[in-house]
Amino acid sequence: MSGAFIAVDWGTTNRRAYHVEQGSVIATERDGLGVLSVRAAGFPTEVAALRTRFGPLPVIMAGMVGSNRGWHDAGYVACPATVETIAAAVVQPEEAVWITPGVHIDAPERADVMRGEEVQLLGAVAAGLAPGDALLCQPGTHNKWATLQQGAIVDFTTAMTGELFGLLKDHALIGSEMAGAVDADASFRAGVDASAEADLLATLFGVRAASVLGKRAPGEAAAYVSGLLVGYDCRARLREPGQTVYLLADGLLARLYRAAVTIVGGKAVMVDSQASFVAGITQIRNFMS
Structure with a gap:
């Protein structure tokens, strides 16, 4: 799938949207309209408003919008997680709108989840900003420390x-x-x-x-x-x-x-x-x- 689209990083308390064409950002906006600020039935309206501002484009969203507190629970893929496994598991709540899944670890000795951070972690490698074998950290309220091997997320820890x-x-x-x-x-x-x-x-x-x-x-x-x-x-x-x-x-x-x-x-x-x-x-x- 190719062409221009709207990418949305939709978190719990904030949202950032991008008009993307051929990998370049044409326009962007950020606001405080996190998923907790949107009624369950209000997501289609908010997506329509984004299309009014950015154009009638396909929309791909990541983050807490795909959680059980967001619009539609997009589930999780297991480690090792790659761009390909995430792309294969996207959900489609309405026409030309997709939500990416998160990534989880579900092992006998421990469990962990991330939702949204995986796009940045894998994207850092895709953009050539980090090597395929690396330790990456995304600081925040819940810090993510991820081990990547050959460009795949093979393990991670939330602190x-x-x-x-x-x-x-x-x-x-x-x-x-x-x-x-x-x-x-x-x-x-x-x-x-x-x-x-x-x-x-x-x-x-x-x-x-x-x-x-x-x-x-x-x-x-x-x-x-x-x-x-x-x-x-x-x-x-x-x-x-x-x-x-x-x-x-x-x-x-x-x-x-x-x-x-x-x-x-x-x-x-x-x-x-x-x-x-x-x-x-x-x-x-x-x-x-």
């Missing part, structure tokens, strides 16, 4: 790093200390260094103790806790000194993870996540029959 930071800040005893800004500064780097300690739970309580005893200046705890969690996350994934991690991130998350990967002894290579998504969804479309 609740971002969500845990939010829970600690909003609900934990140490939350009242976490009022400062977060960036890849000295406090963040100190947290990454401290993540080498095996006892994460005790180190977290130490944030409160340091505040009570005046050992940390007010406003530094948020960056320190962020460094502690991100550092712990990175140390759990990087198994070899000098290991390269391809980071699909920008802005603050890119700065944080690039700093943490470097501190724990790895090498961070930045990858354009938008270019990866467009390349991935274009490849999926090309393999759709």
